[in-house]
Amino acid sequence: MSKIYRLAGVSLATALACGLATSANAQxxxxxxxxxxxxxxxxxxxxxxxxxxxxxxxVHVVGRNGEVLxxxxxxxxxxxxxxxxxxxxYTSRTFRxxxxxxxxxxxxxxxxxxxxxxxxxxARGALPIMxxxxxxxxxxxxxxxxxxxxxxxxxxxxxxxxxxxx
Amino acid sequence: MIxxxxxxxxxxxxxxxxxxxxxxxxxxxxxxxxxxATIGTTAMxxxxxxxxxxxVHVIGNMGEVLVALRGDNTGPxxxxxxMRKALTSRGTRLPSGEFAENVSKTPNAGALRxxxxxxARGALPIKxxxxxxxxxxxxxxxxxxxxxxxxxxxxxxxxxxxx
Numbered sequence: 001m002s003k004i005y006r007l008a009g010v011s012l013a014t015a016l017a018c019g020l021a022t023s024a025n026a027q028x029x030x031x032x033x034x035x036x037x038x039x040x041x042x043x044x045x046x047x048x049x050x051x052x053x054x055x056x057x058x059v060h061v062v063g064r065n066g067e068v069l070x071x072x073x074x075x076x077x078x079x080x081x082x083x084x085x086x087x088x089x090y091t092s093r094t095f096r097x098x099x100x101x102x103x104x105x106x107x108x109x110x111x112x113x114x115x116x117x118x119x120x121x122x123a124r125g126a127l128p129i130m131x132x133x134x135x136x137x138x139x140x141x142x143x144x145x146x147x148x149x150x151x152x153x154x155x156x157x158x159x160x161x162x163x164x165x166x
Numbered sequence: 167m168i169x170x171x172x173x174x175x176x177x178x179x180x181x182x183x184x185x186x187x188x189x190x191x192x193x194x195x196x197x198x199x200x201x202x203a204t205i206g207t208t209a210m211x212x213x214x215x216x217x218x219x220x221x222v223h224v225i226g227n228m229g230e231v232l233v234a235l236r237g238d239n240t241g242p243x244x245x246x247x248x249m250r251k252a253l254t255s256r257g258t259r260l261p262s263g264e265f266a267e268n269v270s271k272t273p274n275a276g277a278l279r280x281x282x283x284x285x286a287r288g289a290l291p292i293k294x295x296x297x298x299x300x301x302x303x304x305x306x307x308x309x310x311x312x313x314x315x316x317x318x319x320x321x322x323x324x325x326x327x328x329x
Contacts, residue, residue, distance in 0.1 A: 036238045040207060047199065063236075068245065071234035073226075075198045082231065 034061070034129065034137045038161050039069040042129070042139050046157035047072055050144055057143030057153060060086040061129075064136050066093050074143060081142040088126035088150075089140030090119050096135040100124025100147055125150030129158055131165050195294045197226050199233075201324050205292070205302050206233040209320035213237075213307055220306030220316060223249040224292075227299050229256055237306055244305040250282045251289035251313075252303030259298040263287030263310055288313030292321055294328050 034042075039061040050057040058081035061070040073082045088099045095102050095114070103122040106112040114120055124147025126140035139157050141150035158165075202224040213220040214237075221244035224233040236245050254262045258277070266285035269275040277283055287310025289303035302320050304313035321328070 036210065036235060040235065044203065067236065067242075068234060069236045071231060072199060072203065073230065073232045075196055075202075075226075075232070 031064070031134075032131055032136060034063055034069055036069065038164055039063070039137070041161050042157035043070040043072050044157075045160040046139060046141050046153040047074060049156035050141065050150070050153040053144070053149065053153070055144035055149060055153075057141050057150060058082045058085045059142075059153075059157070060089040060140045061157075062086070062089045062093050062138050062140075064093075066090050069137065077143040084121065084123065084142035085125070085140040085150075087119050087121040087140070088123055088142060089138040091121050091123075092126035092128050092138035092140060093135060094120065096128050098124070098128070098151065099126035099138075099140065100151060103147075123147055125154060127151065127154045127158060129165065136165075194227065195297065195299055197224070197232060197292065197300045201327055202226070202232040202300070204324050205320035206235050207320075208323040209302060209304050209316040210235055210237060212319035213304065213313070213316040216307075216312070216316075218307035218312060218316075220304050220313060221245045221248045222305075222316075222320075223252045223303045224320075225249070225252045225256055225300055225303075227256075229253050232300070240306045247284070247286065247305035248288070248303040250284040250303070251286055251305060252301040253282045254284050254286075255289035255291050255301035255303065256298060257283065259291050261287070261291070261314065262289040262303065263314060266310075286310055288317060290314065290317045290321060292328065299328075 043059045043061045046059045056074040056076040058074050058077045059072045063069045091102055092099045103124055106115055106122050125142055126138050128135045129137040139154045141154045144150045206222045206224045209222045210220060219237040219239045221237045221240050222235045226232050251262045254265055258265045266287055269278055269285050288305055289301050291298045292300040292302060302317045304317045307313045
């Protein structure tokens with residue numbers, strides 16, 4: 001009798017495992033990603049917005065996995081701005097929040113673990129690019145005299161393609 | 167008397183050379199971001215119109231990246247490859263395909279051991295007159311010759327601004 005139960009148990013477990021395995025493999029994940037065209041528009045718009053405000057900036061747009069989609073170095077921007085705009089964008093994508101918000105969060109804790117991750121920077125000037133609640137990338141700006149001013153240009157870039165982010 | 171005259175002449179020559187070398191700064195032309203961005207986006211769009219998704223890098227005089235564009239549905243290596251092709255082209259002041267031809271008979275060529283050099287076609291130097299001031303590299307088309315066509319289209323688009 002107990003053997004029968006055991007066999008039944010094994011069968012049930014097998015069926016369950018197979019059922020789970022099947023549903024796990026039944027369909028691929030689907031998501032929307034930034035196109036090169038949209039990413040380029042975001043970046044160029046951010047550069048132009050800062051230019052009109054009188055600032056020369058470099059800009060990066062990163063995608064869902066933090067990969068660089070677009071990098072733009074302004075010919076008159078500081079040497080560090082290219083790297084900085086990328087790190088800001090990567091930070092914003094990683095934490096799914098404005099890099100300035102991350103900077104605020106870790107401001108009280110200079111040994112926050114996140115600060116020891118590669119390419120994370122506690123500097124304002126990048127914003128996540130969202131579809132609804134989902135973060136699909138980020139845009140980072142560096143070169144204006146103040147991260148708040150960088151962030152305005154990042155926002156302008158996202159606003160420009162707002163109706164395509166859905 | 168003669169000896170003194172020669173000595174003076176030598177001294178004068180040395181001074182004039184020294185002063186000449188320091189008298190003025192070097193003036194070079196530099197790609198602006200708008201021009202570099204036009205080259206990059208034109209190269210990408212040209213390939214796209216031919217049915218090829220490519221990534222593109224435009225680099226400046228010192229090999230610094232001015233524009234980096236990752237194409238839709240491109241292989242992950244195309245970003246690195248387009249950058250390295252461009253750097254190779256800038257460094258040698260040649261199409262990267264010509265460099266590839268040159269080193270094909272000398273696989274031990276020192277140039278192949280330099281960082282980021284790659285013997286692969288698809289990048290062209292950007293010139294202002296005779297001076298190389300940067301390069302554009304393309305990767306993703308099925309063949310470096312097809313990449314190169316798009317690089318050329320990018321440069322052609324701004325030809326009248328490269329002087």
